Amino acid sequence: MAPTSSILWRNLRVHQIYGANTDVGKTVFTTILCNAVAKRYKRDQTFFLKPVSTGLAQESDSWSLLSAISEHIARRAEHGPGWLFLETAGGVHSPGPSGTTQADLYTPLRAPVVLVGDAKLGGISQTIAAFEALKIRGHDIEAVLLFRDLEYKNYVYLRDYFQTRGHVPVETVSPPPAQCEDDSSETASMLSYYDSASSEDGMAGILHALDQRAKDRIARLDSMRDKASNTIWYPFTQQKLLTPDRISVIDSAHGDYFQVLDSESQSSSNRPLLKPAFDGSASWWTQGLGHANPQLTLAAAYAAGRYGHVMFAEAIHEPALALAELLLKELGNPRLSRVFYSDNGSTGCEVAVKMGLRAARTRYGWAPGERLEILGLKGSYHGDTMGAMDCSQPCAFNEKVEWYDGKGFWFDYPTVQCTNGKWTVAVPDALRNDLGDSTQFASLSSVFDLDSRTRDGQFEGYKRYISETLEQLHDQGRRFGALMLEPVVLGAGGMLLVDPLFQRALVEVVRASSHLFETTAPSSPPTSDEHASSWSGLPVIFDEVFTGLYRLGRFSAASLLGVNPDISVHAKLLTGGLVPLCATVASEPIFAAFASDDKSDALLHGHSYTAHAVGCQVALESLSEMQSLDARGAWDWAKANGWSAAQTPPDTTMTAASVINSSSSGDSSDVNYSKGLVWSIWSRDFVENVSQKMDKVSGVWALGSVLAISMRDEKGSGYKSNAAVSLRTALHKGAGSWNAHTRVLGNVFYVMGGQKTDKETVEELQALILDFLDS
Ligand SMILES: C[C@H](N)[C@H](N)CCCCCC(=O)O
Secondary structure: OOOOOOOOOOOEEEEEEEEOOOOOOHHHHHHHHHHHHHHHOOOOEEEEEOHHHHOHHHOOOHHHHHHHHHHHHHHHHOOOOEEEEEEOOOOOOOEOOOOOEHHHHOHHHOOOEEEEOOOOOOHHHHHHHHHHHHHOOOOOEEEEEEEOOOOOOHHHHHHHHHHOOOOOOEEEEOOOOOOOOOHHHHHHHHHHHHHHHHHOHHHHHHHHHHHHHHHHHHHHHHHHHHHHHHHOOOOOOOHHHOOHHHOOOEEEEEEOEEEEEOHHHHHOOOOOOEEEEEEOOHHHHOOOOOEOOHHHHHHHHHHHHHOOOOOOOOOOOHHHHHHHHHHHHHHOOOOEEEEEEEOOHHHHHHHHHHHHHHHHHHHHOOOOOOOOEEEEEOOOOOOOOHHHHOOOOOOOOOOOOOOOOOOEEEEOOOEEEEEOOEEEEEOOHHHHHHHOOOEEEOOHHHHOOHHHHOOOHHHHHHHHHHHHHHHHHHHOOOOEEEEEEOOOEEOOOOOEEEOHHHHHHHHHHHHOOHHHOOOOOOOOOOOHHHHHHOOOOOOEEEEOOOOOOOOOOOOOOHHHHOOOOOEEEEOHHHHOOOOOOEEEEEEHHHHHOOOOOOHHHOOOOOOOOOOOHHHHHHHHHHHHHHHHHHHOOOOHHHHOOOOOHHHOOOOOOOOOOOEEOOOOOOOOOOHHHHHOOOOEOOOHHHHHHHHOOOOOEEEEEEEEOEEEEEEOOOOOOOOOOOOOHHHHHHHHHOOOOOEEEOOEEOOEEEEEOOOOOOHHHHHHHHHHHHHHHHO
């Protein structure tokens, strides 16, 4: 099922005719436009497409309808220069055959719009409302046409109104003559009417404006790469190596796809300019509910209309309060009671660190200037701002940053991968003496069956190793202020799936080891009334910026570990990828560490755009939509793709000694099912198949919407490796009418969908990936 392409051709001007209401004269105006083209652009062909009357609109769903329209238009575009007017049905919000309203239905085509205004009583309001409905869906409204009704003269008001709304030209023609009694008179009368209306100078001006706007749009698209290359400083890009042809010019985005300028169209006039590209990095891991999701757009518009932006210190607004309450409730972590807002994951993590360090310092009685470090995992990365960077060990992202001063100890750990068809917890060579050999599991769910695994010797081995390491650090006199983890998956660090048992062990040991962190008698020991929310050892911070809010299939990634952090950080999917927002959520004892009669003891941190009302409103919409998808089983198709209990095959190949099944009863099925299944949109068969392409692949995992494939690199893995580039290039080449835009992390190729990505799309991507791996 190929995705819909936006319609833009060099030799065919395509316009959508929308009506401000039903019965405003769309067909009449479309006919006038066709006649006017025929009169003035004699070399051009003219086409009129009304899906309702052609039967195209009988297509059962939006996708079938749009692809039928695209095909129809492509056939017309093959025959030289021309114009095509696509008439929509009814008003902008009249439902189409699939129930989607016209404004939403045709959004992916994104052809420029001619809006037929309403000349009747009340028509000013209808016309403006229609304009706004189209505008917030990203339609470009190029002209407003309406009848020159001399009674209400709506056009007089609308002309001024649209002059100040982007100089949209408003043109009128006289209304059609009264209907004749017999057919032949009616035909003659209308022919004469069309002839004279299409000859009016105003219509010539409109066609000229439409033509010019189309040429300008194409010229802008054609020139953007070169201009960008001279103007823009790109993130995470060695620009010396970036040639302009490799810059993706994105005209718009809809659902899972960008609409990208196809460079090959620049040398061929009968090729569409825009090509859909699957957004394989989910726009740097932010996308959830699809680009240009109208529900989120409306929420954003509502909050912008209600508040704009209002400052937040010592203030409250409904979206911020409602979102805080929702997060606290749905995270299901009884420790958490306070929400601190910022505007991106990196700063949200810095806030979390400030919170954790202060709580530890006051608990352990350290002086304010004391150098405190972070306990974390090798390769973890919490963002690009200086403080967040300092929470990571030296790596490609920070080691050349002049002010970088990493403060921490970062544990090495076992990772989870499917290798040659087997789900393996791989222990790094350096840890073999301490943690033993790698182990194989019957399924990914078995790896996540922590209730069973915490009863194993492996758990005790992990805890022993962690305790011994902490003792050594304590003996070296190092002071730690927080344990900071990305639960389950390290994102920027290379899409590494950490053995969840190791993370569970780390949290448990840290919480049980206050004696290894305090260097003097605690100044404020936890009191018995702090009960459930009190922290021990060190404050535990979970950076769920990437992993949380359904990215890994669950509302919180912490639930996959069965651990309740003292501070957790949420961004990215929080707003479904529409606007930046971050929430750092903390426990009451952490909050209390800042309480004092001295104002300077407060958490002196606040971005200008803290708790932006638009972000909070969009987050409310986004979270409730994702929860509703979850509740109505929207991912059942994915769960049934080999991940559900019934589909986990009994293990027949591994020896009892080498295999740890998911349950001590010997049943290899997913005992986690009742506690929440571990699943992915990427089918289990596909993942296991990829893992067997041993000549190219060293390991693969999939969880929630994420797929990560480690490509073999004999010269070594890591961000500087180019081993994943050829797979990225293959996806970029794509499947003819569409391709996939992805980022890579060194030798790791990753791709992820949103929470609305469908089965067919995933299957097509899987096929592309396998094609490459089999080549
Ligand atoms: C987007 C994310 N939050 C980080 N700031 C960047 C992560 C590293 C991405 C590297 C890359 O795409 O080349």
